[in-house]
Amino acid sequence: MGDARLDLDGVDGAFVTIEGLPRPDWDVILKAAAGAGYAYGAGADLEPWTDLVRQWLVRLGSALGSAYAIGESDGFLVLSPFDDRNERASWLDRARSSIIKYTGMPNGDDMAKSVVMFFGEAEQYYSYVSASDDVAGEYIASAGCFISRGYCHVCVAPGPKWSIEHTLLHELVHMLMVAKPNPLWLEEALAEILPGVILDYSPFHVDHEMIERHQACWTPERLAAFWSGHAFGDGRDDVSELAYHLSELVTRRILQDWPKRFKEFFGDAMDTDAGQASALRHLGVGLDQLVADILGPGDWAPDPARICADLGIDPDAPEES
Numbered sequence: 001m002g003d004a005r006l007d008l009d010g011v012d013g014a015f016v017t018i019e020g021l022p023r024p025d026w027d028v029i030l031k032a033a034a035g036a037g038y039a040y041g042a043g044a045d046l047e048p049w050t051d052l053v054r055q056w057l058v059r060l061g062s063a064l065g066s067a068y069a070i071g072e073s074d075g076f077l078v079l080s081p082f083d084d085r086n087e088r089a090s091w092l093d094r095a096r097s098s099i100i101k102y103t104g105m106p107n108g109d110d111m112a113k114s115v116v117m118f119f120g121e122a123e124q125y126y127s128y129v130s131a132s133d134d135v136a137g138e139y140i141a142s143a144g145c146f147i148s149r150g151y152c153h154v155c156v157a158p159g160p161k162w163s164i165e166h167t168l169l170h171e172l173v174h175m176l177m178v179a180k181p182n183p184l185w186l187e188e189a190l191a192e193i194l195p196g197v198i199l200d201y202s203p204f205h206v207d208h209e210m211i212e213r214h215q216a217c218w219t220p221e222r223l224a225a226f227w228s229g230h231a232f233g234d235g236r237d238d239v240s241e242l243a244y245h246l247s248e249l250v251t252r253r254i255l256q257d258w259p260k261r262f263k264e265f266f267g268d269a270m271d272t273d274a275g276q277a278s279a280l281r282h283l284g285v286g287l288d289q290l291v292a293d294i295l296g297p298g299d300w301a302p303d304p305a306r307i308c309a310d311l312g313i314d315p316d317a318p319e320e321s
């Protein structure tokens with residue numbers, strides 16, 4: 001890297017103010033960092049990048065109020081108005097280790113520190129996230145979300161501890177998995193299952209009535225939207241709720257019947273075929289068969305052409321970097 005630390009106070013346009021809060025313009029910041037000789041890629045020193053992220057959080061924190069400060073651990077930078085910010089950062093380190101151990105995903109030690117923001121007031125949370133035009137995550141209205149644009153981060157609204165922890169872990173799973181294009185059904189299932197593993201509780205429930213609801217809901221057309229991920233945002237009837245539940249049913253079945261092969265299955269599962277090729281290779285059974293075991297016989301196989309159309313992916317195009 002260059003010999004000087006890049007001070008973002010001296011970079012024109014590094015931040016823009018929206019809804020009263022400073023937002024980094026990462027295009028401007030990356031250009032300035034390149035100009036200052038900041039290197040990235042394999043073997044690069046990550047501390048200068050973490051320092052830029054810290055500068056962003058300091059600036060945002062002072063706009064949010066004097067209680068806000070940064071907590072830090074090996075893998076996380078936490079912006080929080082609460083005194084236990086360092087403990088929260090260490091807790092996140094441990095949660096991340098569990099997620100990595102359970103899924104076999106890459107450990108992310110080639111990345112700068114991950115960011116989690118805790119908000120002390122609901123209004124501040126909404127001011128912050130409402131101006132982020134790329135909010136992923138379905139808990140926006142309630143408790144937290146994952147913002148994938150710019151420098152990925154998770155935001156958590158104030159709330160009861162149990163609710164915050166589950167939401168935080170759900171969005172953390174999404175954030176840690178952002179580098180790989182997972183089938184959404186599988187990622188959502190893990191984002192529900194892993195918080196239960198880490199927090200040592202399981203709200204998952206299945207009974208005769210649930211199975212009947214699934215059998216009444218899913219048609220081949222709706223299941224095609226399940227494989228592409230569109231069903232998770234479907235507001236009709238119970239489609240979205242049942243999509244989450246079905247994703248857990250299928251994933252829990254795989255974890256139970258093929259515990260030793262789960263990591264390989266997960267590692268090779270791609271969004272473009274919903275993980276079908278990986279299931280056939282590592283489990284010796286298609287996803288359509290796993291679904292048929294729940295719904296009964298039917299035309300349940302993922303259709304890559306339909307999935308790519310839903311996802312807006314050109315199946316022949318080289319993968320985006």
Ligand SMILES: [Zn+2]
Binds near residue numbers: 137
């Ligand atoms: Zn989710």
